[in-house]
Amino acid sequence: MFSGPPLARTIIPDSASPSGGGALHKMDYNVLALNHREPSLTDMHIAGLPIQVYGLEEIENNKKPLAVMIATHGRMNSKKNMKFFAQGVLGELSKKDDKERLRDLIVITFNPKHLIDMAAIIGEEIEGLLK
Secondary structure (H helix, E strand, O other): OOOOOOOEEEEEEOOOOOOOOOEEEEEOHHHHHOOOOOOOEEEEEEOOEEEEEEOOHHHOOOOOOEEEEEEEOOOOOOHHHHHHHHHHHHHHHHOOOOOOOOOEEEEEEEOHHHHHHHHHHHHHHHHHHHO
16 A cells, blocks of 8 residues: 655664664655645644644535544654655545545644643642642
């Protein structure tokens, strides 16, 4: 179903890596797009958390139920590379016939670090209310 070059391109030794001198993997994230066209991108904030919504404009007038895929990047990655992931997933789905698809799909991405920061802030506020 999916074809293309392997994702891991090279290994870069890094003595300053958080793993204590391990190696950081350099990835070719653009191959995740699988040569599909780029989906729409809408930036939003939900309860103060910045999120990126991919594919929202493409389903604007559709009447099908909506499925939401929430995807976050790993510790050594960034949100700019999540575009390629969303592009590949939404592109593969768009290859299906409209009658064959039961639901529309959007992909939501966010930086998990921001979520952890928000949880700490909310926890401190709640703790202050309980005293």
